[in-house]
Amino acid sequence: MKIILFGATGMVGQGVLRECLLDAEIESVLAVGRTATGxxxxxxxxxxxxxxxxxxxxxxxxxxxxxxxxxLGVSSAGMTEVNYRHLTYDLTLAAAETLAKVxxxxxxxxxxxxxxxxxxxxRVMWARVKGATENALLRLPLAAYMFRPGAIQPxxxxxxxxxxxxxxxAAMGFAIPVLLRLFPNSVTTTxxxxxxxxxxxxxxxxxxxxxxxxxxxxxxxARTS
Numbered sequence: 001m002k003i004i005l006f007g008a009t010g011m012v013g014q015g016v017l018r019e020c021l022l023d024a025e026i027e028s029v030l031a032v033g034r035t036a037t038g039x040x041x042x043x044x045x046x047x048x049x050x051x052x053x054x055x056x057x058x059x060x061x062x063x064x065x066x067x068x069x070x071x072l073g074v075s076s077a078g079m080t081e082v083n084y085r086h087l088t089y090d091l092t093l094a095a096a097e098t099l100a101k102v103x104x105x106x107x108x109x110x111x112x113x114x115x116x117x118x119x120x121x122x123r124v125m126w127a128r129v130k131g132a133t134e135n136a137l138l139r140l141p142l143a144a145y146m147f148r149p150g151a152i153q154p155x156x157x158x159x160x161x162x163x164x165x166x167x168x169x170a171a172m173g174f175a176i177p178v179l180l181r182l183f184p185n186s187v188t189t190t191x192x193x194x195x196x197x198x199x200x201x202x203x204x205x206x207x208x209x210x211x212x213x214x215x216x217x218x219x220x221x222a223r224t225s
Contacts, residue, residue, distance in 0.1 A: 001201065002064060004030045006052075006095060007071035008037045011154055012111055015190025016069050016197055017044075023198055030065065032095075033072070052091055055098040067107035067201035068099055076126035084126065089133045100140045107201045108142040110134065111193075114150040114186070114212060138208060145200050149193060150186040150212045185213040192219035 003020055007013035008031040020029045021041050031037050031046045047058060052072070055062065070092060076084045096108055112134055117127035120135065137144045196210070196218035205218065 001026050001066045002028045002030075003201065004032060004062065004065045004068040004099070005071065006032050006068065007073065007111075008039075009033055009035050010071055010073070012073075012149075012152065012190055012193055013069075013071035015155060016071055016194040019191065019194030019198060020069075025202065026198065030061070053094045055095065059098060059102050062099060063102045065099075065103055065106060067109065068095070069197050069201075070095065070108065070110045073111060076129075081125050081129065085129045085132075088126075088129050089136065092133050093136055096137055096140055096142065096144075100142050104141050106142060107204075108137060108140075108144045109197050109200060110137055110144065110146050112146045112148045114148050116146070116148055118209075134209070143204065144208065145205055146209050147193065147197070147215060148209065148211050149188050149215055151188075152193065153187065153189040155189045155191040185211070185216075188212050188215050188219075192216055195219040195222045198222065 003026055005013060005017055005020065008017045017029065017031065017037065017039065020026050021043055027043065029044050031044060032052075033048065034050060034052065036046055036048050037044070047061060049058070072091065074084070074087045092110065099106060099108065110133070112130050113126075115124070115127050116134060117124065117131040118134065120128050120131045122128055122131075134146045137146070192215060196215045199218045199222040200210075205214070207214070210218070
């Protein structure tokens with residue numbers, strides 16, 4: 001199996017990359033992003049580019065892949081809806097539409113978020129934009145799945161690129177393992193997300209919108225399959 005990974009330098013993407021490189025059934029990973037991962041591995045190849053809105057010049061390098069794990073994302077804090085939509089909806093669809101063209105029917109897994117608004121008309125800005133992004137992805141000729149994790153525990157030293165999140169995890173990181181036990185339907189880990197993504201890429205899933213509980217169940221199933 002060959003995987004394309006967007007956002008491999010973010011907290012979730014770091015965890016997903018680790019799981020991909022550990023999985024014996026994944027023969028290669030292509031990481032696409034604005035910065036290099038800094039990871040050296042025989043399975044890993046990278047495309048580092050400033051422009052993540054246009055891919056005509058690298059279409060040939062994106063052909064022949066089985067699945068895409070899209071872990072790119074930005075915080076909506078302090079952003080207007082126009083700017084947030086550009087960096088969320090427009091950026092995601094630019095990649096997905098290209099992949100649908102060069103690898104029609106490939107599995108595409110998008111990291112969304114708990115509380116995403118599928119109606120696109122709710123009061124919360126980020127949830128509307130994420131909902132619109134999910135809906136657009138589901139209309140493409142891809143086997144698309146939406147992951148909606150809640151709180152996420154970094155498991156193997158992964159760090160967020162967003163300062164606000166780094167501070168939050170430093171302050172509350174000790175509590176997340178406790179929350180994971182107390183609220184298993186609201187908390188997951190970077191490791192579980194990675195394993196669940198791989199499981200869906202290999203075998204699909206019963207539904208398209210996967211909440212935290214679904215992610216955790218898929219990860220547990222992957223360990224025993």
